Amino acid sequence: MAKIVECVPNFSEGRDxxxxxxxxxxxxxxxxxxxxxxxxxADYNRTVVTLIGEPEPMIDAIIELTEVCLKEIDLNKHSxxxxxxxxxxxxxxxxxxxxxxxxxxxxxxxxxxxxxxKFNIPCFxxxxxxxxxxxxxxxxxRKGEFEGMEEKIKDPHWKPDFGPAKRHPSFGSIGIGAxxxxxxxxxxxxxxDEKKTNNFAKAIRNSSGGFSYVQAGxxxxxxxxxxxxxxxxxxxxxxxxxxxxxxxKMEAKRYHYNVPSAEIVGLIxxxxxxxxxxxxxxxxxIEFNEDMSFDDIVRDAANYLQLxxxxxxxxxxxxx
Amino acid sequence: MAKIVECVPNFSEGRDxxxxxxxxxxxxxxxxxxxxxxxxxADYNRTVVTLIGEPEPMIDAIIELTEVCLKEIDLNKHSxxxxxxxxxxxxxxxxxxxxxxxxxxxxxxxxxxxxxxKFNIPCFxxxxxxxxxxxxxxxxxRKGEFEGMEEKIKDPHWKPDFGPAKRHPSFGSIGIGAxxxxxxxxxxxxxxDEKKTNNFAKAIRNSSGGFSYVQAGxxxxxxxxxxxxxxxxxxxxxxxxxxxxxxxKMEAKRYHYNVPSAEIVGLIxxxxxxxxxxxxxxxxxIEFNEDMSFDDIVRDAANYLQLxxxxxxxxxxxxx
Numbered sequence: 001m002a003k004i005v006e007c008v009p010n011f012s013e014g015r016d017x018x019x020x021x022x023x024x025x026x027x028x029x030x031x032x033x034x035x036x037x038x039x040x041x042a043d044y045n046r047t048v049v050t051l052i053g054e055p056e057p058m059i060d061a062i063i064e065l066t067e068v069c070l071k072e073i074d075l076n077k078h079s080x081x082x083x084x085x086x087x088x089x090x091x092x093x094x095x096x097x098x099x100x101x102x103x104x105x106x107x108x109x110x111x112x113x114x115x116x117x118k119f120n121i122p123c124f125x126x127x128x129x130x131x132x133x134x135x136x137x138x139x140x141x142r143k144g145e146f147e148g149m150e151e152k153i154k155d156p157h158w159k160p161d162f163g164p165a166k167r168h169p170s171f172g173s174i175g176i177g178a179x180x181x182x183x184x185x186x187x188x189x190x191x192x193d194e195k196k197t198n199n200f201a202k203a204i205r206n207s208s209g210g211f212s213y214v215q216a217g218x219x220x221x222x223x224x225x226x227x228x229x230x231x232x233x234x235x236x237x238x239x240x241x242x243x244x245x246x247x248x249k250m251e252a253k254r255y256h257y258n259v260p261s262a263e264i265v266g267l268i269x270x271x272x273x274x275x276x277x278x279x280x281x282x283x284x285x286i287e288f289n290e291d292m293s294f295d296d297i298v299r300d301a302a303n304y305l306q307l308x309x310x311x312x313x314x315x316x317x318x319x320x
Numbered sequence: 321m322a323k324i325v326e327c328v329p330n331f332s333e334g335r336d337x338x339x340x341x342x343x344x345x346x347x348x349x350x351x352x353x354x355x356x357x358x359x360x361x362a363d364y365n366r367t368v369v370t371l372i373g374e375p376e377p378m379i380d381a382i383i384e385l386t387e388v389c390l391k392e393i394d395l396n397k398h399s400x401x402x403x404x405x406x407x408x409x410x411x412x413x414x415x416x417x418x419x420x421x422x423x424x425x426x427x428x429x430x431x432x433x434x435x436x437x438k439f440n441i442p443c444f445x446x447x448x449x450x451x452x453x454x455x456x457x458x459x460x461x462r463k464g465e466f467e468g469m470e471e472k473i474k475d476p477h478w479k480p481d482f483g484p485a486k487r488h489p490s491f492g493s494i495g496i497g498a499x500x501x502x503x504x505x506x507x508x509x510x511x512x513d514e515k516k517t518n519n520f521a522k523a524i525r526n527s528s529g530g531f532s533y534v535q536a537g538x539x540x541x542x543x544x545x546x547x548x549x550x551x552x553x554x555x556x557x558x559x560x561x562x563x564x565x566x567x568x569k570m571e572a573k574r575y576h577y578n579v580p581s582a583e584i585v586g587l588i589x590x591x592x593x594x595x596x597x598x599x600x601x602x603x604x605x606i607e608f609n610e611d612m613s614f615d616d617i618v619r620d621a622a623n624y625l626q627l628x629x630x631x632x633x634x635x636x637x638x639x640x
Contacts (some may be wrong), residue, residue, distance in 0.1 A: 203563060206532065208558060209531060209532040209533055209555060209558030209559055210531060210532065211529060211530060211531065212526065212529040212530065212532070213529055235529060238528060238529030239529055243523060243567070243570070243571075246567075246570045247563070247566075247567060247570075250563070250566045250567075250570070251563075253602075253603045254599050254602035254603050255602070279574050282573075282574035282575070283573045283574050
């Protein structure tokens with residue numbers, strides 16, 4: 001099978017549905033790569049796109065996406081909750097199948113070179129692609145955001161890795177990187193008390209002494225009327241979803257809060273779902289069947305992991 | 321109130337009961353410090369002693385202990401499961417009340433100086449007291465053990481911090497250090513399958529992606545006929561006992577193993593017990609009473625944390 005990468009570009013429009021559709025249509029119409037999903041957030045004013053495909057067509061698709069975002073988005077007129085420095089703010093390449101991290105670094109580099117040459121947009125390499133210690137962290141690069149970057153980029157210390165040492169007047173600049181796959185996982189808590197939900201986040205997240213590969217925080221979802229523990233799981237083998245889920249339920253018990261459901265944002269490897277389902281099969285004395293259908297996996301994920309809005313299309317069936 | 325330190329010397333005799341009693345009697349007869357307990361392990365051939373007291377009397381007691389161990393123990397005739405380099409192998413000072421870590425470092429230094437002067441025994445400073453990066457870890461110093469130290473200590477790189485660069489012919493050498501309080505906590509698993517129990521240890525320990533302040537491993541207790549997850553909890557505020565206990569129970573469910581009990585080895589701060597009991601009171605809708613008696617605490621710790629062999633004398637009532 002061919003080399004497969006995931007790419008998760010984030011662009012800085014999450015409110016204007018027509019504009020979002022015009023941007024996304026470029027990806028929908030591209031038959032060389034697969035648009036897995038896109039999630040627009042009005043509060044953040046930002047859209048997260050999940051793409052899967054072979055490396056070269058993926059780079060081409062990102063160039064097309066850059067072109068349409070350059071036409072549609074003017075950061076001078078943009079405001080939102082999420083920090084941003086560009087019309088496309090960040091482009092991470094993620095190894096999925098038969099691809100090394102070092103190859104993803106080279107795709108990031110090639111993408112940065114092409115974007116800077118074609119559109120005169122400055123690009124910074126981050127995460128595994130970073131060439132400087134203080135560019136590993138994207139927030140560190142992005143500090144000051146679009147507005148502050150006008151001056152920051154003139155500092156020789158913040159010379160971009162590709163393109164001019166000059167902020168693009170409407171687009172800004174982009175962070176392009178390579179990183180490992182992560183699972184974006186949120187657990188719904190039946191309370192509006194964000195402080196209590198923060199206690200649950202602290203119980204499980206690495207930065208507060210919890211599990212090593214979990215990043216977590218509380219969020220209040222105004223439309224849904226409850227809070228969530230919102231997470232990234234950076235290594236589902238060492239910190240499996242069921243363990244995180246059961247630990248949060250255990251903590252929620254002390255306040256007698258219900259934990260009615262959870263959700264996967266974007267993609268999840270089949271292996272990650274299976275590892276967690278196996279736990280519940282064993283607990284419930286259900287024999288594991290190696291040849292389960294995807295429909296059965298989705299049904300059991302809804303049943304045991306209480307995943308809502310879960311679909312077959314969210315499962316990547318590659319061994320990572 | 322006076323300054324209080326804990327000291328946990330480990331000496332290399334865990335089998336000969338008469339010899340152990342002769343050594344311990346020196347501490348029992350010392351009215352200036354308090355012998356909390358001592359736990360002799362025949363497989364390890366090692367005894368762990370827990371002492372509490374004011375710093376100067378504690379240093380005096382350690383000197384007396386060294387004198388009797390020098391008389392009673394000859395490491396040339398010693399074998400056991402636990403790595404060791406000296407008749408007293410390790411002496412850590414731990415701040416308990418109104419004592420800074422830097423003060424404990426100075427007690428370690430003073431103890432090393434006195435032992436080396438009085439008995440001509442080489443001493444290495446480790447942990448917070450270490451003067452070299454590669455002496456922070458005691459196992460690093462101890463590598464090669466009593467036997468290997470004969471040559472190792474002649475290497476200028478391994479010159480001891482106090483005393484001659486020559487292994488004491490019968491006593492060996494000692495690691496003397498300062499470190500934070502830790503809770504030695506073991507969870508009993510009703511199985512002989514050490515491999516499965518190791519899975520539970522891996523789920524919770526920092527080195528395998530678990531909780532940040534938990535060190536854990538599996539052990540098979542031949543006399544008791546079951547395994548344990550044996551642990552150090554380095555920070556009970558960030559990794560409370562109840563969370564570790566409940567997580568291990570959750571993992572054990574997949575094999576339908578009982579988790580009948582757990583134990584605290586040595587001391588536990590009252591605050592650590594209370595934080596965990598409060599979780600169970602909340603879960604069970606029991607009102608928390610600030611003025612609980614120690615008898616009630618011991619009863620509830622046995623009930624909810626399933627602690628066996630737990631006594632009032634194990635609880636330190638200082639805020640750490």
